[in-house]
Amino acid sequence: MRIADRISDLGTETAFAVSGEAAAFAATGNRVYPFHLGDINLPTPSTVVEGAARAIADGKTGYCPNAGIPQLREALAADIAASHNTPYGPENVVMQPGGKPTIGKFILTLMNPGDEVLYPNPGYPIYESQIEFHGGVAVPYGYTEGAENFALDFDSIERGITDKTRLLILNDLQNPMGAECSLEELERLADLVLEHDLYVLADEAYFDMRYAGKSKSFVEQPGMAERTVILYTFSKKFAMTGWRLGASVGPTEIVDVIAKLNVNDESCSNHFIQYGALAGLAGDQTEVQAILDELHARRDATVAGLNAIDGVHTFAPNATFYLFPNVTELMERKGMSDYEEFRRAALHATGVSFTTRLHFGREIPGEANRYIRFAYSGINVPDIEESLSLFQDWAEA
Amino acid sequence: MRIADRISDLGTETAFAVSGEAAAFAATGNRVYPFHLGDINLPTPSTVVEGAARAIADGKTGYCPNAGIPQLREALAADIAASHNTPYGPENVVMQPGGKPTIGKFILTLMNPGDEVLYPNPGYPIYESQIEFHGGVAVPYGYTEGAENFALDFDSIERGITDKTRLLILNDLQNPMGAECSLEELERLADLVLEHDLYVLADEAYFDMRYAGKSKSFVEQPGMAERTVILYTFSKKFAMTGWRLGASVGPTEIVDVIAKLNVNDESCSNHFIQYGALAGLAGDQTEVQAILDELHARRDATVAGLNAIDGVHTFAPNATFYLFPNVTELMERKGMSDYEEFRRAALHATGVSFTTRLHFGREIPGEANRYIRFAYSGINVPDIEESLSLFQDWAEA
Numbered sequence: 001m002r003i004a005d006r007i008s009d010l011g012t013e014t015a016f017a018v019s020g021e022a023a024a025f026a027a028t029g030n031r032v033y034p035f036h037l038g039d040i041n042l043p044t045p046s047t048v049v050e051g052a053a054r055a056i057a058d059g060k061t062g063y064c065p066n067a068g069i070p071q072l073r074e075a076l077a078a079d080i081a082a083s084h085n086t087p088y089g090p091e092n093v094v095m096q097p098g099g100k101p102t103i104g105k106f107i108l109t110l111m112n113p114g115d116e117v118l119y120p121n122p123g124y125p126i127y128e129s130q131i132e133f134h135g136g137v138a139v140p141y142g143y144t145e146g147a148e149n150f151a152l153d154f155d156s157i158e159r160g161i162t163d164k165t166r167l168l169i170l171n172d173l174q175n176p177m178g179a180e181c182s183l184e185e186l187e188r189l190a191d192l193v194l195e196h197d198l199y200v201l202a203d204e205a206y207f208d209m210r211y212a213g214k215s216k217s218f219v220e221q222p223g224m225a226e227r228t229v230i231l232y233t234f235s236k237k238f239a240m241t242g243w244r245l246g247a248s249v250g251p252t253e254i255v256d257v258i259a260k261l262n263v264n265d266e267s268c269s270n271h272f273i274q275y276g277a278l279a280g281l282a283g284d285q286t287e288v289q290a291i292l293d294e295l296h297a298r299r300d301a302t303v304a305g306l307n308a309i310d311g312v313h314t315f316a317p318n319a320t321f322y323l324f325p326n327v328t329e330l331m332e333r334k335g336m337s338d339y340e341e342f343r344r345a346a347l348h349a350t351g352v353s354f355t356t357r358l359h360f361g362r363e364i365p366g367e368a369n370r371y372i373r374f375a376y377s378g379i380n381v382p383d384i385e386e387s388l389s390l391f392q393d394w395a396e397a
Numbered sequence: 398m399r400i401a402d403r404i405s406d407l408g409t410e411t412a413f414a415v416s417g418e419a420a421a422f423a424a425t426g427n428r429v430y431p432f433h434l435g436d437i438n439l440p441t442p443s444t445v446v447e448g449a450a451r452a453i454a455d456g457k458t459g460y461c462p463n464a465g466i467p468q469l470r471e472a473l474a475a476d477i478a479a480s481h482n483t484p485y486g487p488e489n490v491v492m493q494p495g496g497k498p499t500i501g502k503f504i505l506t507l508m509n510p511g512d513e514v515l516y517p518n519p520g521y522p523i524y525e526s527q528i529e530f531h532g533g534v535a536v537p538y539g540y541t542e543g544a545e546n547f548a549l550d551f552d553s554i555e556r557g558i559t560d561k562t563r564l565l566i567l568n569d570l571q572n573p574m575g576a577e578c579s580l581e582e583l584e585r586l587a588d589l590v591l592e593h594d595l596y597v598l599a600d601e602a603y604f605d606m607r608y609a610g611k612s613k614s615f616v617e618q619p620g621m622a623e624r625t626v627i628l629y630t631f632s633k634k635f636a637m638t639g640w641r642l643g644a645s646v647g648p649t650e651i652v653d654v655i656a657k658l659n660v661n662d663e664s665c666s667n668h669f670i671q672y673g674a675l676a677g678l679a680g681d682q683t684e685v686q687a688i689l690d691e692l693h694a695r696r697d698a699t700v701a702g703l704n705a706i707d708g709v710h711t712f713a714p715n716a717t718f719y720l721f722p723n724v725t726e727l728m729e730r731k732g733m734s735d736y737e738e739f740r741r742a743a744l745h746a747t748g749v750s751f752t753t754r755l756h757f758g759r760e761i762p763g764e765a766n767r768y769i770r771f772a773y774s775g776i777n778v779p780d781i782e783e784s785l786s787l788f789q790d791w792a793e794a
Contacts, residue, residue, distance in 0.1 A: 001650050016660070041459065056446055060639065063638050097663045098663050108403065112402055199399070242457065242458045242668030244667045253400070263410055263413070264407065264526055265501055266495050266663070267641070272640075
């Protein structure tokens with residue numbers, strides 16, 4: 001069979017293999033504690049469920065406009081305008097079947113083959129994959145450990161910029177690290193973007209997933225809204241990961257191209273789910289807050305359980321539902337240098353299933369510290385406590 | 398702004414502009430009779446609606462596997478295996494958010510830049526767009542008027558094949574023409590495919606939308622299942638256009654690559670809708686048959702209304718919900734040679750809104766006959782009769 005050459009440049013999410021291993025381990029009668037996937041084991045708010053059901057009954061089962069229903073584009077623009085202090089209107093919003101499609105469509109719209117794209121690594125692995133699949137050069141930048149959280153490694157960003165750099169991918173409130181830029185970091189990044197005339201994908205999948213403080217968008221920096229596309233998703237805030245609804249939000253000229261890509265790819269996002277999302281945005285927020293409160297409690301339990309372990313240290317980020325504990329000492333003590341060996345040993349000894357740095361972009365030569373990722377969105381507090389006690393026993397044995 | 402070069406090769410569905418014009422005409426107080434879009438104004442069967450609602454209640458609101466839920470892949474494989482006399486299993490099925498995504502993913506998986514791809518013209522305009530967007534050369538083939546329906550123009554197919562031809566797109570039970578291949582045509586096409594070592598996209602969006610006889614798939618031809626990807630969709634049979642669910646069905650090696658594209662593009666199709674589709678396939682088919690019966694009555698009314706008009710002739714295809722009437726004489730009599738002038742004159746004089754040959758791929762130099770397309774999926778029989786009477790009065794005035 002003659003598969004096209006470009007497919008050899010296509011990456012994937014290797015974290016799904018961890019799901020497979022965990023499922024196989026569970027299938028042989030073992031208890032698994034799932035910290036490996038950023039899925040949410042909480043019900044979607046009834047505002048959304050009932051809004052979607054009403055729309056089906058109202059006959060919203062045919063095609064809708066490629067860019068989305070006007071009411072939702074308007075409501076979402078108003079919501080984001082308010083939280084981002086930026087004057088977005090419906091013409092700046094194009095609906096997508098999930099958050100992820102914005103990544104590929106942003107790259108297709110703005111990157112020529114051979115262009116260089118700065119992207120976070122460790123980071124969501126689809127950035128790397130989509131850049132290379134469409135013929136670009138993926139240039140990683142990193143983070144360093146600060147006092148209270150990870151911080152942007154500006155050295156690696158500045159080192160990565162060349163005459164060919166065209167795009168920057170920023171995932172503030174970051175997966176897998178939970179990193180959050182300070183105002184100073186955002187300002188410094190905006191200066192670099194202007195100086196080098198870059199366009200930016202601001203992956204804000206976790207913008208509303210926070211337990212203290214207030215999220216600050218990169219688009220609030222002067223001149224940035226004009227050169228930034230926001231990846232918005234309903235998946236996290238409304239516990240709608242499996243519904244598949246999100247949006248690309250940005251300058252009209254880019255949004256119009258992305259809508260034309262919609263025509264070519266999936267025609268439109270599901271019609272009645274857009275009414276469900278509209279009801280979710282407009283309706284009572286009690287259930288949305290309850291999701292955040294539950295995740296907050298899980299964060300606290302996971303942070304406490306991990307930091308109790310000798311040789312493990314994690315920050316307690318105020319946003320996302322990820323922790324990225326430093327396990328350098330623990331792996332050394334266990335005599336393990338291989339991430340996969342360590343991960344499998346922990347899974348088989350304790351049932352605790354997590355991903356590692358390896359699942360978030362190609363490892364960069366010379367990395368001194370070892371990190372694993374815990375997602376606490378799919379596991380309840382009692383199971384977190386039980387599992388981390390088992391993990392501690394194993395780690396300290 | 399620096400939009401990427403590739404975007405200049407991206408096409409669209411110009412039929413959406415006709416929707417816009419029709420809506421604008423209606424907004425000024427005029428009655429519009431919608432024959433322009435292949436949407437369905439009938440409710441989705443309750444089996445599907447209830448199956449999806451049950452799945453939401455059961456918590457199927459998180460991510461599902463990238464290739465789709467195993468139960469649906471299995472049920473759909475069994476359904477297609479039975480109707481296609483071909484041994485498909487779940488490993489041959491990868492779910493998609495609609496029928497359309499299979500077009501781009503097939504091309505990405507099998508076409509290198511510079512490869513030539515044969516595609517039907519007049520035909521669904523996204524073929525042409527996706528081939529050229531991804532760097533291929535779109536080579537049109539046509540149809541000729543036979544005795545009872547349109548027939549493949551093998552001269553144009555054979556003329557189009559060169560050393561660089563790698564792929565063939567076949568849309569049997571065709572949009573916009575309603576054409577259906579005879580067994581002899583399928584055999585002759587399979588011979589050409591083998592002789593020139595081509596791979597095939599069989600767009601079977603309308604395979605189950607038929608009012609007499611039985612659909613024959615191209616994959617039943619010897620050796621063709623091994624080199625063909627079927628575009629399957631739930632949109633038409635189950636009146637689910639706005640739900641966005643379909644599948645790519647084909648050789649495992651291709652299906653696996655397409656599943657990897659899913660990981661990169663939309664992660665997965667909506668989770669609970671897949672349970673709805675499963676319920677639709679397994680459940681009582683009374684409502685599905687009622688959809689077909691209603692469309693059958695509409696076909697008869699539209700065919701009768703159009704063929705009553707002096708200078709108009711349409712076939713009465715047993716499948717699809719499209720007619721492609723020859724209006725060469727009518728346009729001549731009206732003194733109009735421009736499709737858009739004719740379409741707009743009819744809309745403004747009668748409210749009858751339709752698309753023309755222009756909306757289905759680039760016109761090929763030297764085309765002698767004039768055709769327009771009527772979709773009867775979105776308009777009821779009384780409105781069909783009323784509107785075609787108005788259209789006849791205008792046409793014969």
